[in-house]
Amino acid sequence: MRYTLVGAVTLGFDLSRLPHGAATAAVLRGALAVGPREVERLAAEHPGARARRALQVRGEALALQREVLVDVLPVAGDAVREATWGEVHTLERLERGTLGSADGLDHLVRHDLLEWTWLRGDGMAVQDPVAADAADVIVDAAAAHYLREGDDEDLWALMRAPLEQSQVCCDPTWEVADAPAVTAFLEELARGSADAWRAAVDDVGSRTALWAPAMHRATWAMSLTGRLRLAADAQLAAVVACAAAGLTRSDAARGTWNAVAGVVAARLAADVLPDGDLEVLLAPWRRVQG
Incomplete structure (x- = not known):
C-alpha cells in the first residue's frame, strides 16, 4: 500500500508500531519543510547511483522479512475485541507488521512531500533531476529508521549519512507550526x-x-x-x-x-x-x- 498525505493517519499507525518510527517521522517532518535551497544541499550529498544501489539491495533483503498486512486492516477493530476473549493471533500480527512498505515511503517522499519539484506539461510529469537526487537522500534516511531492526547498524548508518552530512534538519519535536x-x-x-x-x-x-x-x-x-x-x-x-x-x-x-x-x-x-x-x-x- 502506498503512503499518501491524505492517508497520513495510516502512516502514523505504522510508525507508531515500529521500533524507530519516531525517528522516521522526524525525517519526514523535515522533508515537509524543505525548499529549493535545502534540495540543493541534499542533492550535493548523494552517494552516487552505484553506491546507493548496493545499500538498497541490502535494505530490500531486510524489508522482505517484514510482514505487510494487506488482509488485516479491514478486521483491525475485530482483532482488538477478540483479544479481550483471549484470541490474540490477529492482534499480534497487527503489532508486528505494517500496512505500508518501504516502497510506499519512497512514493510518499517523491510524489507528495516533494510534489512541488515535479515539472509538468503536455500530459507528462518528470521530477527535477536535482530534486530526484535530494529525494533519494531523504528516502534512504527515512528507510534506515523505518526498516531498522536487528544488528546491521553499519547499513543504517550508511543510509543516514548523506542526510546528516547535508545538515538539513529533521524535526524530532512535537511542536506543530501554525497549529x-x-x-x-x-x-x-x-x-x-x-x-x-x-x-x-x-x-x-x-x-x-x-x-x-x-x-x-x-x-x-x-x-x-x-x-x-x-x-x-x-x-x-x-x-x-x-x-x-x-x-x-x-x-x-x-x-x-x-x-x-x-x-x-x-x-x-x-x-x-x-x-x-x-x-x-x-x-x-x-x-x-x-
Whole structure:
C-alpha cells in the first residue's frame, strides 16, 4: 500500500508500531519543510547511483522479512475485541507488521512531500533531476529508521549519512507550526500518563465504529480547506509525542494511535466539523482529562 498525505493517519499507525518510527517521522517532518535551497544541499550529498544501489539491495533483503498486512486492516477493530476473549493471533500480527512498505515511503517522499519539484506539461510529469537526487537522500534516511531492526547498524548508518552530512534538519519535536492547539495537546500527551490513555481507549471502545466515518470527514474537510500538509505534519508530530509518552506498539495496535490521531484531526478541523464528529474524535482525550 502506498503512503499518501491524505492517508497520513495510516502512516502514523505504522510508525507508531515500529521500533524507530519516531525517528522516521522526524525525517519526514523535515522533508515537509524543505525548499529549493535545502534540495540543493541534499542533492550535493548523494552517494552516487552505484553506491546507493548496493545499500538498497541490502535494505530490500531486510524489508522482505517484514510482514505487510494487506488482509488485516479491514478486521483491525475485530482483532482488538477478540483479544479481550483471549484470541490474540490477529492482534499480534497487527503489532508486528505494517500496512505500508518501504516502497510506499519512497512514493510518499517523491510524489507528495516533494510534489512541488515535479515539472509538468503536455500530459507528462518528470521530477527535477536535482530534486530526484535530494529525494533519494531523504528516502534512504527515512528507510534506515523505518526498516531498522536487528544488528546491521553499519547499513543504517550508511543510509543516514548523506542526510546528516547535508545538515538539513529533521524535526524530532512535537511542536506543530501554525497549529498551537495541536502543539498544546501533544505536549500534554507527551508529558502525561500512558496508563490514562490505555484506560481511555478501553472506556470508549464501544464507540470505535463511529471513529472511521468521523475521521474520514475530518480528512475530507482538511483537504477542502488546504490543510493536508499541515495535517500530515501534525500526525507525524503525534508519532513523536506517543513515543515520548511511553505508548508501545501494542498500545497502538489496541487503539491508542487511533485515539490520538482522532484528537489531532479534531483540533485541526474544529472550525469545519459537525459537533457530533468532534464529540467522537475528542472522546478519548476528554476521558483522559477526567
